[in-house]
Each structure stands twice: as structure tokens, then as C-alpha cells.
Amino acid sequence: MFALVDCNNFYASCERVFNPSLNDKPVVVLSNNDGCVIARSNEAKALGIPMGAPAFEYDLLFRRHNVKVFSANFSLYGDMSARVMNILSNYSPMQEIHSIDECFLDLIGIDVDYREYGLKMREHILKWTGIPIGVGIAPTKALCKVANRIAKKFPQLGGVHVIDTEEKRIKALKWLDVSDVWGIGRRNAKKLYAIGVKTAYDFTLLPESWVMKHMTITGIRLQKDLKGIPSIEMELPEKKQSIATTRSFDKEYRSFDEMRERITTFTSLGAEKLRAQNSMCKRLMVFIETNRFKDEDNFYSNSIVVKIPFPTSSTLEINKFAVTGLKSIFREHRNYKRAGVVLMDFVDTSEYQPDLFLNSNPKHTKLMQSIDKLNKKYGQQLIRLGSQDKKVHKMKQERLSRAFTTNINEIIEVKA
């Protein structure tokens, strides 16, 4: 048996933990630059605020219903996530952290009343972190997803649902719309509707040949999993295979120098993560684009993959190639609104064999270590790569909660 545990409305719940007056009130969290809604409390959902809603379109509704609005505070959420995951790791010999707010637990060798076990996790997490969770338990990962959904949908279940009989499995799958199945997106849902498949149960009855043809091996695995035959395996914690740093800007940039400053910043952030997992990269991708919502006729978007002749984790070296890439796709007289750098093609630092001729400059290693140490101690981006442009980009975060758990200057005050 497996369990899927996920945090309810995670970012909104994090904000509530440190501000209990938000309980029972509608809460939303906005993306970087306060662009769109990325998390909603149940009360906010009930007001009809959709995921991804542009914040400016809902300003009036926010005010009218006294919605509490927050700028995303990712360092706080990351820290809360680590606490939740750490507690949950005690409930299983094998944990797969699937995203910031959810994990799978392999319950192999754990011989208990599963419902009781799920309720215990829930109480434990709530008491120690203040975060409410939902638990789905079933013989396969895909069925755990279904069980978890049921646990959330029916409050009388106390946040925990177990699928442990054939009867429960079929009942659950008949209840679930096929478009809500984990792994079936908009495209495939459309194809399935077209041939009369409405529920998850209908999907399990499709012939393998059809599934293989239209949804490839991924579809076959999903179908088996839903039938109760474990086919989607637990993934052990592994290093990232690519590291992306991309942002929309709060304003439009036209000059090469401004864009170079942005790209350099993204490269620095990415390279820091790269070093943190002891990897070096051999390729990177740079992309830039103008505002896709404005002036559609002049929309320009381009990307380029740049090969680095030797594996490196040095911000200085990686940045040189990122800027080369930028040069080749940058066009004058355009208003750029978004850009990003994706580091790819990693090798392990420990397994790296130096080349006879082309190598990363070893002097950079120590320099990077010092930079990482200082940035970790005093906050990100204290040390930055120099650029001719002195201006420091500032993200729009008008409604940021304090960094209660991660910044010593903002630690919560307790009054005696």
C-alpha cells in the first residue's frame, strides 16, 4: 500500500500559520510581481476566484469581499515544506517528495489500520506545523491520488480516505471524471470524451491498443495503476536534471544591457542551485520574449541552446555562455517582458574527469564556495556578479508577509 499526503491550499495555509486572524477568511497568494493568483483558501475558492486569475482583474472583488492578499513568500513556504516532509518521513521507510506540498509514502511492511494511521499523520502535522493535510491510501500511486481527492471532497471523512477493496476502487473511479485523473491533461481528456469515455472507470475499460496508440506507454502505466496493478514506481530523491530560472518583469526592457543584467541574475541563481547539488552543467538554454498580451503582431520570442565546452559550475563561466546566447537572439527595438535561463546536461562534480585541454578554471571553485557561504548567511543576492548597469532590479512585492522562519531580522515576536 501507498499513501499520498498533500497540504491543503499550501501557500495560503502557510500564511495562516503565522497569522491566525486569517482563519475562516478568504486568503489568496499571488505569483512573483503580484501577477496572478497561485493559491486560494477554501473561502477564496468559494468566491469563484480561479487558479491563475490575473490579480488586476480581481482587485474589485478582493476589496468587496475583504480578501486577504499576499505576495508569494517562497522562502517561508520552502521552509514550512521541509518541516512537514521531515515529520512525514517518520511514517514510512520510503518517501518520494513529489512537489513542495505533497509526497508519496511507501507503506510496505507497515501493518496497521491504515485509516487510523492516516488520521495520526494528520493530527501530528497539524499540531507541529499548523498545516492541514489530506491523506489518500491505496494499493497504487494513481489510486492514492484518487483517494486523496475523495478525502478532500468529503469533509465527513476527516481528511483521510483508504481504497482497500475492489468495491471501493470501482465506486471511486466511477465517481471521478476522466479529466480529473492524475496524468490526463486537457488534450487527452478531449480525445477520451470524443470516444465516449467520461469517468476514470470508463478509462480503465479501454483496450490497451487504443491507449498505447493515443497516450503511449505513459497511458498504459496509468491505466494499470488505476486497475490496482502497481505500475508507476516510487522515485527516490535524485538530483535535478535541469534547473530553470525564469521570470516575467514588472516593466518592459528594451536595451541589451538591461537584458544582460537580468540574464546574469538568472544565471547566478541557477548556478547557485547547481553547486548546491554538486553538479556541473554542459549546456544551457536562454530565452527571451516580448509581451504576449500586448501588441500581438510584434510578439517576439526566441530561445537558444548553448553548449559549454567543459562541465562547469562557475557562475562566471556559465554566465559568459549565457550572454553569448543572449547576444544571438536579442533584437533591438523590442519591449521584453520575460526571460529565463535553464541549466541542463549535468555531470556529478565528484565523477568529473578533467579534460586535457578545456577545463573550468579551478580558481573559481573557491570563489564560488565563498560566495555561496555569504549568500546563505546574509540572504540571497548579497553578492552579485558585477555588470555595467548599477541598477538593481526590484521585484514588485507589495503585500509580502514577513519571513518568520528564515530571516533572523524578521523572526516572530513573542510578547510576555
Added chain:
DNA sequence: TCTGGGGTCCTAGGACCC
């Protein structure tokens, strides 16, 4: 002058998730 077929690696792009 003829020019098969199998294998691997690389890359771009599609689809999906949270």
C-alpha cells in the same frame, strides 16, 4: 558503381503536473 539496415546519441517538441 552499387548503396541495406541496424544501432546509438542528440535534440526539439509535445504533454502533463503543481
Added chain:
DNA sequence: TCTGGGGTCCTAGGACCC
């Protein structure tokens, strides 16, 4: 005025080799 930022896996097709 204002529209997120990450990730993963799979497949097809081209390049190249023998």
C-alpha cells in the same frame, strides 16, 4: 498600468557509425 515559475517523461527524426 497589471496575465507565474518551476519541473518531468516520452517520442520522433536527424546525424552518424559500421
